[in-house]
Amino acid sequence: MLEQLEGSKAVARAVAMCRPEVICAYPISPQTHIVEALGAMVKDTTLEHCEFINVESEFGAMSVLIGASATGARSYTATSSQGLLFMTEAVYNAAGLGLPMVMTLANRAIGAPINIWNDYSDAMAVRDSGWIQLFAESNQAAVDLHIQAFHLSEEISLPVMVCMDGYVLTHAIEPLDVPDQELVDKYLPPFIPRQLLDPEDPVSIGAMVGPDAFTEVRYLAHAKQLKALQKIPEISTEFERLSGRKSGGLVRTYRAEEADTIVIGMGSVVGAIEDAVDDLRDSGISIGAISITTFRPFPLDALREAVGNPKRVVIVDRAFSVGMGSILATDVALALAHNDIRLYTVVAGLGGRAVTGISLKQCLSKAVKDDLEKLTFLDLDVDVVERELTRMEQSKRSGPSAENILRDLGTTTPETEGQL
């Protein structure tokens, strides 16, 4: 049943339906509403048999979750941005140990410059950690993915991160359907841990592994992720059978068949891309879209198949690797390595800059004429960049760039005369 709900509250309810036994989190925007809501549900006993553990930091949160999962508790946390970075060592450990758990990452840029708004620099920073990473293109997808994430995580014994755009999705209020408890109970089997710390049957977890076996243990981690590529579509199909709703899976196409141009994106930007595709189709342009839901493991084969054989592919990425370009585009390029397809990358929406339909359509209109730079930063204010570059050329002590640019934009007060 549809209800008008905030994305965060709907996700909190979906997580609660999965009957987590341990929730441990440290507050950081923009994930805060999710764990706040879960904390309230534990307190008022809407969510029973669940311990909500307050800790001193994100590092503590992930460490507690590792312990909880190892003792067989269904475990959940949420974080964002620097919070994720602070727990990074434990994030790698959770994956390396093969411990199932689910984490919401309410995506937010990483500083400096400090910024509380949305982009994917946090998710990208841990893309090689061994976690499965799913990206929600809408709040409904976020709700559904969380339920599927617990299933997937416990099935293959790996931690799963559900990425949802901070603010853009977490704070948006929309009609959403949170499946009922009966459906979730039917869908989600009881958690049978592959490894368990149990005094009755003692084992140790976390052996030191030397050169003689490290490659093999790491290879197994890779093999598990590859297995996830099979499991994810199955888990999504099973969810659809019970809920009647298509969600999850590896990739999803939109008006992509036989299209000359395919636009690939992840997360909430997919909505804007699909609107742009509809508009451009109306003006007779052959264009379609692909949404990547599963980013790790990266669905090389499924993506290649979904892309087909267009003339060109435009990748819209909400993050980039400084000195290199788009991270998503690098992965897409590998998937399409043998095809003769022109690739364009658009880096958009950094640090919360809105990806507007107007800018996106202008950019795609250029792309379909092969009149786009290989790497474009959407709505980049070139003048502002040039001014700072000039300053840096002119003076060895041109000062901090972020502050200089804010002064140029009039966001902060100009420096008083004589200060330099």
Next chain:
Amino acid sequence: MFQVRIHGRGGQGVVTSSELLSVAAFLDGYWAQAFPSFGSERMGAPVTAYCRIDSHEIRTHEPISIPDALIIQDATLVHQMDIFSGVSQNALVVINTPHSLDDPSIAAYIDGLEKVFNVPASEIARKHLGKPIPNLVLLGGLVALTGIITLKSLHEAILKRFTGDTGENNYAAAEELFDYVQNTFELPPPLSMPRRAEAIHA
């Protein structure tokens, strides 16, 4: 699609207002999306929130740059920021002010706009709530001007969020502004938009 942008100050309930507008629209059988502009929030600082209403699912999540309706909860904001950005001459503009539109504090800013409605929302709020919190009161004015949302849904949306007297008093204030707008202005023709579904409360 009908797009509403709400401007006010931290503490005036700007975000709540857009949220409850979306709930009312949803109850009336529309698809609706509400979200705030995100920043460091503090009392008194300018705050903007958005609400989209449509017959079908809304996929975009970008801020509303060309609103069909503008609600200004605090008229002093017109001096401070470009709140009329993207507002066309046909857009509905509801300004919370006890002054007339000829007042020099407002007149220069609304030049060329054809559908501006000045309403004493803070005064009505003070009467019903004992404090000048105009956010939900103004929704009553918007309901009167658009005709796509019913008072019944607005009532339900407010009571879902504020129980007891707070909810009822806010609604009573909104209803008073609804009547005020109906009796004071020549109303624009009501908007019509197909619904996503039957109204939920009906």
